[in-house]
Amino acid sequence: MKIFNTLTRQKEEFKPIEEGKVKIYACGPTVYNYIHIGNARPLCVFDVLRRYLEYKGYDVTFVQNFTDIDDKIIRRANEEGTDYETVSKKYIEEFWVDAKGLNYRPATIHPKATENIDKIIEIVSGLIEKGHAYEVDGDVYFSTKTFNEYGKLSHQPLEDLEAGARIMVGDIKKDPMDFALWKSAKPGEPYWESPWGHGRPGWHIECSAMNLRYLGANIDIHCGGLDLIFPHHENEIAQSECFTGTTFANYWMHNGFINVDNQKMSKSLNNFFTVRDVAEKYGYEPIRYLLISSSYRSPINYSVDIIEQCISALQRLYTCRDNIDFELKNAADGDLDSEIKAMIDKRTAQFETALDDDLNTADGIAAVFDLVKDINTAVLGKGASKATIEYAAKVFDTLTDVLGLVYNRKEESSDAEIDALIEARTQARKDKNWAEADRIRDLLKEMGIVLEDTAQGVKWHRA
Numbered sequence: 270m271k272i273f274n275t276l277t278r279q280k281e282e283f284k285p286i287e288e289g290k291v292k293i294y295a296c297g298p299t300v301y302n303y304i305h306i307g308n309a310r311p312l313c314v315f316d317v318l319r320r321y322l323e324y325k326g327y328d329v330t331f332v333q334n335f336t337d338i339d340d341k342i343i344r345r346a347n348e349e350g351t352d353y354e355t356v357s358k359k360y361i362e363e364f365w366v367d368a369k370g371l372n373y374r375p376a377t378i379h380p381k382a383t384e385n386i387d388k389i390i391e392i393v394s395g396l397i398e399k400g401h402a403y404e405v406d407g408d409v410y411f412s413t414k415t416f417n418e419y420g421k422l423s424h425q426p427l428e429d430l431e432a433g434a435r436i437m438v439g440d441i442k443k444d445p446m447d448f449a450l451w452k453s454a455k456p457g458e459p460y461w462e463s464p465w466g467h468g469r470p471g472w473h474i475e476c477s478a479m480n481l482r483y484l485g486a487n488i489d490i491h492c493g494g495l496d497l498i499f500p501h502h503e504n505e506i507a508q509s510e511c512f513t514g515t516t517f518a519n520y521w522m523h524n525g526f527i528n529v530d531n532q533k534m535s536k537s538l539n540n541f542f543t544v545r546d547v548a549e550k551y552g553y554e555p556i557r558y559l560l561i562s563s564s565y566r567s568p569i570n571y572s573v574d575i576i577e578q579c580i581s582a583l584q585r586l587y588t589c590r591d592n593i594d595f596e597l598k599n600a601a602d603g604d605l606d607s608e609i610k611a612m613i614d615k616r617t618a619q620f621e622t623a624l625d626d627d628l629n630t631a632d633g634i635a636a637v638f639d640l641v642k643d644i645n646t647a648v649l650g651k652g653a654s655k656a657t658i659e660y661a662a663k664v665f666d667t668l669t670d671v672l673g674l675v676y677n678r679k680e681e682s683s684d685a686e687i688d689a690l691i692e693a694r695t696q697a698r699k700d701k702n703w704a705e706a707d708r709i710r711d712l713l714k715e716m717g718i719v720l721e722d723t724a725q726g727v728k729w730h731r732a
Contacts, residue, residue, distance in 0.1 A: 293331045317628065338383050338459065400415060410450065477508050565630065
């Protein structure tokens with residue numbers, strides 16, 4: 270598998286630190302509001318990364334944090350007349366509603382910044398001792414000029430970064446590029462005890478602390494949105510490598526931005542959509558499909574037309590899977606057809622080639638639709654053996670599961686319940702009880718089940 274490494278700006282063969290195991294850290298949300306569709310993209314993209322590595326047989330430890338103390342959270346708490354804990358708890362719960370809707374598989378560990386204050390203080394103290402940080406009136410800053418490689422992730426020398434920065438009036442930093450590791454508490458703000466007085470952690474330090482605690486000093490992959498390259502990830506590298514003396518992360522992966530109707534998504538343009546907003550209109554799965562339908566590094570465009578195209582594409586997948594189930598009910602025993610198996614295996618290889626190429630989910634999805642075409646033309650309605658149809662189903666389910674798609678069928682009315690109602694309707698028609706037959710058909714329609722009377726019997730699929 271090759272990964273485009275932001276650090277080197279080239280595709281590199283992925284070689285894990287420890288054979289058979291992968292350690293991944295993904296920056297999670299700051300929990301002061303509902304997540305927007307921009308937040309959802311790294312959720313879905315790196316969920317596919319994790320799923321694919323597991324599919325390839327790796328033992329993956331996946332850590333994604335919650336930033337549960339931050340200026341935005343404190344501001345929201347003040348606006349609502351409550352405290353930071355109430356705000357963060359509420360929006361973590363709301364995050365899980367959306368994450369479940371998007372079929373995001375929970376990380377191995379979901380640590381919170383406030384659960385790791387001790388580790389943060391340990392790292393900040395160590396950086397001061399090593400001469401990489403300094404304290405001024407209860408604030409602690411990292412000294413960027415003590416790290417010669419500062420700027421290596423964003424590929425900008427310190428001088429160029431410094432030229433775009435400026436020290437605000439009253440700023441107490443020694444250098445404009447220095448950043449806060451620990452902030453002294455302002456009146457009325459939440460705080461923790463520290464060697465420098467009452468205060469709370471800066472944003473960047475929390476991820477270094479959680480990486481070190483849960484994954485160790487050197488991890489395989491660190492990922493997040495393109496907007497995090499500078500300053501967040503640049504600062505993580507500086508403080509982590511100065512503290513541990515070793516490489517922080519071997520591979521850096523960053524997903525592109527989301528545009529809305531070909532314009533950058535922003536509150537000022539009034540084109541800012543939360544996942545909840547979109548899901549209430551179109552459902553969650555079309556959002557996931559959209560977010561993985563293009564190369565993760567490219568910008569992606571959201572519009573009503575595009576989300577409706579995603580709905581149509583998903584319907585093709587669901588129809589194929591429902592037709593497989595229908596065929597299985599009447600399939601005869603027999604050997605697995607070797608020619609059909611070879612054809613299906615070719616699609617598996619096509620899928621793997623795509624995802625091995627820097628997680629190319631666009632071509633991966635194309636491979637799934639080629640599989641659907643093969644199943645429709647060579648398996649369904651062709652008198653295929655039960656073993657052959659089951660093999661097609663297994664491959665279909667495996668590949669769509671890696672992408673995290675076609676998951677709602679498992680959460681709806683059971684097939685047995687639907688079959689029982691269809692059988693009752695069939696009997697009512699035999700008895701010429703048309704009112705009862707119509708009642709059952711209407712009931713199935715309310716359940717989202719569409720019936721189709723065929724020579725082989727009644728077929729059904731979900732609307």
